[in-house]
Amino acid sequence: MTEAGGTGGREVIPLFPLETPLFPGVVLPLHVFEPRYRRLVADLTALPDGAQRRFGVVAIRQGWEVEHVAPAEALYDVGCTAALRMVAPQRDGGYRVAAVGADRFRLLDVLVPTPGAGDDEAGEPPYLRALVEWLAEEEAAEEAAGDVDGLAGAGTTAGVVPDDVASDVARASLGLLADNVRDLFARYVADVAVRQSGAPDGLPDEVLDALSPDDLPDDDAAGEVAATAALLREVSDDARGLSYLVASSALLTTEDRQALLAESATRRRLALESRLLRRELTLLRALGAVPVPLRQFATPMTAN
Known part of the structure; x- marks a missing residue:
């Protein structure tokens, strides 16, 4: 074996x-x-x-x-x-x-x-x-995925992109994608907290600021959002860790979570999470209710 x-x-x-x-x-x-x-x-x-x-x-x-x-x-x-x-x-x-x-x-x-x-x-x-x-995991292979084609012909010879340039661009775009998912997840968690606590006014436009306990009227909800904020800070520089935190913590169906687990590339996992979080935010605001307690967001994680 x-x-x-x-x-x-x-x-x-x-x-x-x-x-x-x-x-x-x-x-x-x-x-x-x-x-x-x-x-x-x-x-x-x-x-x-x-x-x-x-x-x-x-x-x-x-x-x-x-x-x-x-x-x-x-x-x-x-x-x-x-x-x-x-x-x-x-x-x-x-x-x-x-x-x-x-x-x-x-x-x-x-x-x-x-x-x-x-x-x-x-x-x-x-x-x-x-x-x-x-x-x-496809961490190395995914760095070039979807990024090199956009560089071809832009200051390169015969459409050939230098490896170091492609790698830098790929890492930067992965960072932007991770930032987008982090912001969407922060907004999503805060939105659930506000709706759980019965606040009628929704959320401010700021995303990370929405994780401040001062924005939440219910102490229990504030504490749970603060716990989630701590987890987000823990994976702030780890796109793969962020992708698994969102996959395990968001209130998704088993089918959605299974699709995220089956995805071997962090980039593609984050891209799917971006779509799922936008869908869930739209549903939250359309229905005005959440299905389960917010405490399910505070899923413990470890660097191991």
């Missing part, structure tokens, strides 16, 4: 289906109480020091139950590993777990346990496992 993060490498890993995708760098707290997943946590914690204690998180398609249909039909095909960071055994035999999103993968085959699996602790595990292929 190859190590995680390798391009095209394959490996068998345990699976933990959830209702929503996990993204790299996002903290995942779990209360593990089902016997099969207790066994999963026990198996991981029993690994020797230095081993990778991780499992794959895959989202369940809307309307499906994994137990009642073939797992290959019930699960999306792109997921993210969760690396264990904290395991706290509970009196009832369960666990409180904190994990962090790590590497993206594509499901190639789902290995379903046979009936009675897990009765023998040394035998076949009772949880799903999968053969996965690791998905590489």
Whole structure:
């Protein structure tokens, strides 16, 4: 088996289906109480020091139950590993777990346990496992994507753009795209906060200033917006981290989030988020309501 993060490498890993995708760098707290997943946590914690204690998180398609249909039909095909960071055994035999999103993968085959699996602790595990292929990020390749064509003929010879010029322009345009998404997300979070708190006047035109607690009449909403502002500052110079923060925190459908997780290029992920945030802002202002509490925005992230 190859190590995680390798391009095209394959490996068998345990699976933990959830209702929503996990993204790299996002903290995942779990209360593990089902016997099969207790066994999963026990198996991981029993690994020797230095081993990778991780499992794959895959989202369940809307309307499906994994137990009642073939797992290959019930699960999306792109997921993210969760690396264990904290395991706290509970009196009832369960666990409180904190994990962090790590590497993206594509499901190639789902290995379903046979009936009675897990009765023998040394035998076949009772949880799903999968053969996965690791998905590489396209950070280097995407720098030139969509930027070189616009430079051809502009002060160049025979339409050939020097590599250093193309790279500089690509990085600058990625920075502008990230700034646009950051501003849209700030406006979006502040808009939700104002509507949650019942303020009738909407938002000021300023985007980042809208994250100031002084603009919000409700203390709880202000505190949650301040937490989101802190996360935005944490990824202020990290376009990839910003893209995953927005993907995991915005009130998007599972399908939208899954599309963002499946996207390997930060540039294209941010471009999709720009369109999605503009759509969501339009819907918020047209409907005047939000579907869930703002606390879902404050998704913990880590640099790992």
